[in-house]
Amino acid sequence: MNPRDIDDVLSGRRQDLAARGLRLATTLAEPVYWSGLQLHRSRYRLGFKKTHRVSRPVISIGNLTTGGTGKTPFTALLVKQLQNLGRTPGIASRGYKSLENDTEPATGNDEKLVLDQMCPGVPHIQNRNRVAAAEQLIEQGCDCILLDDGFQHRRLQRDLDIVLIDAVNPFGHNHLLPRGLLREPLSALKRASLIVLTRVDQVDRPALDAITRTIRRHTQVPIIEVRFAPTSWLSTTGAITPLESHPGPAAMFCGIGNPTGFTATLKQCGITIPEGATKIFPDHHHYTREDFEGLSTLATQKANGQLVTTLKDLVKIRELVSVEIDCRAMLIEAMVTRGEDDLHRLLNHVPQP
Template identity: 30%
Template sequence: MSSDSEIKFNYSLAPLSYFYGLGVRIRNKLFDAGILPSERFPVPVICVGNLAAGGTGKTPHTEYIIRLLQRRYRIAVLSRGYKRKTTGYILATPHNTSSDIGDEPYQILQKFPDITLAVDADRRRGIRNLLELPEDKRPDVILLDDGFQHRYVKPSFAIILTDYHRRFNFDKLLPMGFLREPIEAIRRTDMVIVTKCEKDLKPIEYRIMEEDMHLLAHQQVFFTRVVYSDLKPVFPKVASPRVLRDIRRNDEVLAISAIANPAPFEEEIKRYSKKVHCANFPDHHDFTKKDFKDLTEVFNTMVSSEKLIVVTEKDAARIQNNPHFPEEWKGVIYTLPISIVFHGKRENFDEILIKHIETIRRKGFTE
């Protein structure tokens, strides 16, 4: 298991982390004292966030919650729409692109076209606009994507995700580490999910992780890991479906990723092919004409009789509407979908969320 001795820190940035932490603590105290206002809303608002910058798996966990709830309730997802090229409040439609609403919201909208999805950096305004929709479209439940630090909204239920390989209790504040807030901010959450766990963890390892986090009695802890599905064509009208295990050892694969941690994605592909060419870009990278030119040159050097391109779901959302996307790739480019599974107690997680929603709908939001 990871510990503070195994995580790399840039100790030369410790003074900057100190002043950053001082500013965050002052801001949090202003909210705690009511000097800065936190607004509550008359519907369940479930926040899925984290303490750390970088990928902890918010999107697949949000998708799990959507699948759990969408048959019971009208669901709305509200996101900031990180890296979008628009501003203000946008209620998404099928005509929006990832440039309009951001790659992760676009990915969710593609998978769940029947839910309501909106983006707004001002989460209060976003929720107010959602609650002003006509009655037959007004959400019963709002999922707040990555809004834990947006304290102007008081969620009715807060879920914090933490990466098994870099758990919050072993991390340090930005810029020395990855934490957006001091560790004590974990007290504001109702639930912690340790994500990206190894498949073969022993029961004692779960108990040690729980003890190390020093959570409050009411705070629930769950553990999940990522699982990969079969390949899915980015352009299903052009490309044929592919089963991941049908990739042969000598087939060449160009694996393109612009995510926080591409290693698991690349390792999964390397389980099937021994000829994987990896092209990594910064998280949320906006692919340029030159990027596609360079990648095409790599692809054209691949000499196997069977070759294909595999990208992450998030990157597929970003590149499929890119004006520089090579037309000749459409028949050979696939995504590698991911989802999450719980290490035990999945039913408990489901019951907790549904019970919370029913309580809020029946009694309203109280402290």
């Protein structure tokens, strides 16, 4: 089941018998997930599991929900902001689903490859042991650590907890996994140091105000607003071209946590996606030659060989692209539209080593 189908089921938009059955099953499973979450918390609270502090400040970038909230472009923004302050950041991540297809060995997951492209030269260690990853970064000369997807991670202590909330679907259908998309209840926001509302350009101000009121029931920390602005196109050969250079209608594919947000961005940029020319894969999908053959056929039949995707997908599929297909990724940059002073103030107070 692709992300759109899952969202249709969980949101209640699908009312067929199968969808109702799935909602019932996930409703029965939700208390089981909650019990496991409570058990995990209690192990740290009672001291059965220990947290570890490293010798450099740690900034966690995470979220409350599964799926894409824009952590990767926002992490790139933080890297640049910290560098502008004279800091030397490094990135520690778990390395979920490292990249491996039928043409190359595992080389790090898609987020790492994207961040390598967006933040050249910035150390990035992937290790399920995030404490060990942080220690390695410190050995490489980093004076602060960005902990990717770290809000639910307890073992590595942090100095700041930044939580991203997608304005398009902020609270995961108001249910914990698997009935909804919430990893934790909204009350967990009390641990946050900063809330970042993302994709604010895709909803109206009354909706943003309603989201803010909900957040304010749980925390009074600063809330900033971010949009993801498309800047240019990147081809499989590495060529960067202006955003307006795209020749016309294109087939679209992606394997990301929030395909709806990407589709909306394409439409905002005037990219026409012909009917039936969209292919959605699961998040972190590993592409095969068979996958690309299907995409190639789709692009040839529907869009004169034009194919558009995300940078996260392009870095995984570029070795498979044939010369007959013009495959480009839309490059996107996180931009703070409200609350930039709050972000600067927070980063200026990150402890010096």
